[in-house]
Amino acid sequence: MTTPGLVEPLPPGFLNRFGRGLRDWVPAVLVFVLGILFWEALVRGLEIQNFLLPAPSDIVETLWVERDQLWTAASITFREALGGWIIGCSLGFLAALVLARWRLLSTALMPYAVAAGAIPIVAFAPITNNWFGVTGLTSKVVIAAVLCFFPVMVNTLKGLTSVPASAIELMHSYAAGEFTILRRVRLPNALPYVFTGLKVGTVLAMIGAIVGDYFGGASGSLGVQIQRWTGIFAFEEAWAGIVVASVIGILFYGSVALAERRVMAWHPSLRGGRPE
Amino acid sequence: MSGSAVVSLSNVTKAFGGGVTALQSIDLEVQPGEFVSLIGPSGCGKSTLLRIVGDLVEPTSGDVVVNGKSARQARLDREYGIVFQDSVLYDWRTVSKNIGLPLELLGWDRSKRADRVREMLELVELQGFGDHRPWQLSGGMQQRVSIARALSFSPALLLMDEPFGALDEMTRERLNAEVLRIWARSRSTVLFVTHSIPEAVFLSTRVVVMSRRPGRIAAIVDVDLAQPRGADTREDARFFELVTEVRDRLREGGLDADRTAPGEGELVVGGETP
Ligand SMILES: Nc1ncnc2c1ncn2[C@@H]1O[C@H](COP(=O)(O)OP(=O)(O)OP(=O)(O)O)[C@@H](O)[C@H]1O
Ligand SMILES: [Mg+2]
Numbered sequence: 001m002t003t004p005g006l007v008e009p010l011p012p013g014f015l016n017r018f019g020r021g022l023r024d025w026v027p028a029v030l031v032f033v034l035g036i037l038f039w040e041a042l043v044r045g046l047e048i049q050n051f052l053l054p055a056p057s058d059i060v061e062t063l064w065v066e067r068d069q070l071w072t073a074a075s076i077t078f079r080e081a082l083g084g085w086i087i088g089c090s091l092g093f094l095a096a097l098v099l100a101r102w103r104l105l106s107t108a109l110m111p112y113a114v115a116a117g118a119i120p121i122v123a124f125a126p127i128t129n130n131w132f133g134v135t136g137l138t139s140k141v142v143i144a145a146v147l148c149f150f151p152v153m154v155n156t157l158k159g160l161t162s163v164p165a166s167a168i169e170l171m172h173s174y175a176a177g178e179f180t181i182l183r184r185v186r187l188p189n190a191l192p193y194v195f196t197g198l199k200v201g202t203v204l205a206m207i208g209a210i211v212g213d214y215f216g217g218a219s220g221s222l223g224v225q226i227q228r229w230t231g232i233f234a235f236e237e238a239w240a241g242i243v244v245a246s247v248i249g250i251l252f253y254g255s256v257a258l259a260e261r262r263v264m265a266w267h268p269s270l271r272g273g274r275p276e
Numbered sequence: 277m278s279g280s281a282v283v284s285l286s287n288v289t290k291a292f293g294g295g296v297t298a299l300q301s302i303d304l305e306v307q308p309g310e311f312v313s314l315i316g317p318s319g320c321g322k323s324t325l326l327r328i329v330g331d332l333v334e335p336t337s338g339d340v341v342v343n344g345k346s347a348r349q350a351r352l353d354r355e356y357g358i359v360f361q362d363s364v365l366y367d368w369r370t371v372s373k374n375i376g377l378p379l380e381l382l383g384w385d386r387s388k389r390a391d392r393v394r395e396m397l398e399l400v401e402l403q404g405f406g407d408h409r410p411w412q413l414s415g416g417m418q419q420r421v422s423i424a425r426a427l428s429f430s431p432a433l434l435l436m437d438e439p440f441g442a443l444d445e446m447t448r449e450r451l452n453a454e455v456l457r458i459w460a461r462s463r464s465t466v467l468f469v470t471h472s473i474p475e476a477v478f479l480s481t482r483v484v485v486m487s488r489r490p491g492r493i494a495a496i497v498d499v500d501l502a503q504p505r506g507a508d509t510r511e512d513a514r515f516f517e518l519v520t521e522v523r524d525r526l527r528e529g530g531l532d533a534d535r536t537a538p539g540e541g542e543l544v545v546g547g548e549t550p
Contacts, residue, residue, distance in 0.1 A: 188368040268411045
């Protein structure tokens with residue numbers, strides 16, 4: 001060090017990748033901690049009854065005590081959600097490919113698809129329980145799948161068909177066929193849209209699985225447990241279940257968002273470069 | 277009609293639905309190695325004409341022969357390199373991969389492709405930008421990538437539709453010089469659409485002046501400026517004469533169109549010429 005007293009500048013990548021990341025997180029973490037403290041103080045100070053709102057410390061304690069049951073419940077419900085998500089998203093994606101290829105089909109079916117997408121499908125939960133069995137995972141998987149299907153299909157179709165005309169003309173000028181255009185232009189163009197659908201799908205799949213459970217699910221599943229605990233006035237346990245459901249939902253969404261970042265590293269929006 | 281022409285249009289007419297006659301009775305021959313510019317008022321059918329030559333639009337009637345075959349066959353034989361007004365680069369491909377796209381479609385193997393892409397990057401002076409994404413480049417650089425892509429597979433015919441329309445005057449002049457250099461080196465035939473009279477004169481061996489409603493060829497001006505052209509070409513007295521001539525022809529074209537279609541023409545010309 002030839003200039004003692006001067007602070008060595010950090011390597012440029014360091015600030016970007018680490019320092020700024022950390023600094024970005026600080027306010028959010030602070031809000032979280034303050035929120036929890038406020039909640040704790042509120043419950044203790046006003047002596048709020050636990051059936052209205054248990055204290056966070058009690059919930060955390062229950063999380064630990066009931067960890068085995070919660071783990072089993074989480075794994076059952078997550079399996080329902082994941083299964084439904086995979087099936088629903090795959091079918092939605094395939095349907096979009098078919099509809100994008102045959103325009104006539106898409107003009108004939110899209111109004112119904114849009115209408116169907118607006119139906120609150122969870123209303124069918126009791127019915128699918130009748131159709132596919134109350135205690136099995138299948139009925140919940142089906143609801144989650146149906147919920148995921150529409151956003152993925154509609155978004156993917158939008159991505160496949162919203163390619164600028166000149167991007168297609170360029171491929172035509174190279175005498176490229178429909179399949180080549182699909183693979184090299186339409187699919188990459190649709191990727192951001194597909195991921196939007198997939199992310200929305202994670203949320204819907206969790207909702208579908210848990211609401212499905214509420215109408216009678218596999219014994220020990222998260223939805224069934226939350227309901228049972230509420231019924232026997234075990235509110236700390238019920239809240240612990242809700243916390244677990246939230247954490248699964250966030251991790252599910254987050255892992256898809258992470259995959260998006262990796263797969264679409266080329267996308268201008270993810271690089272912080274020129275916006276357009 | 278000579279057999280050696282790269283492009284030969286005879287009696288080409290294009291009517292769009294809704295009664296718009298975009299082009300009427302176009303006859304034009306482009307010889308190998310020529311640089312032909314199309315110039316004319318907005319809406320006179322320049323882009324349509326270029327698209328017809330490139331088989332991206334079908335003419336309503338008339339014949340299009342490219343290198344002795346139909347435009348469609350020429351397209352299937354990949355004889356066109358097209359440069360659009362916006363550079364049409366794919367964001368999900370790096371600059372190198374954008375340039376190499378036609379080569380991939382032609383089935384070139386990886387190492388041959390990499391060599392050619394490197395050559396092309398040098399040609400348009402973008403060495404070191406191969407791994408960038410298109411959106412990390414300036415508009416002028418993007419347009420050079422698009423030119424490199426069009427040239428990468430040495431197409432028989434380059435079709436350029438206002439490639440520099442969105443650029444500032446300085447960049448435009450620099451890229452004009454670059455296009456001429458590339459054209460001289462690659463010995464390709466170019467059909468070039470522009471709105472700029474000096475650009476047309478500076479670049480071309482012939483300038484095709486078009487008039488609108490319906491789109492027709494009003495005049496063809498031979499540009500007899502010496503090759504190779506450079507900064508001093510723009511100072512040449514002959515350059516100014518030719519610019520003036522093209523401008524006069526453009527004006528006459530406008531008036532002609534007025535006479536043939538009084539109702540429509542008046543409205544349009546009245547709106548633009550004070
Ligand atoms: N796909 C289309 N459908 C209907 N009309 C069209 C279509 N494409 C072009 N036209 C019409 O044909 C005429 C010529 O259009 P074209 O784009 O060829 O003009 P241009 O000379 O390239 O104009 P500009 O200089 O503004 O680009 C215009 O009147 C336009 O409205
Ligand atoms: Mg045009």
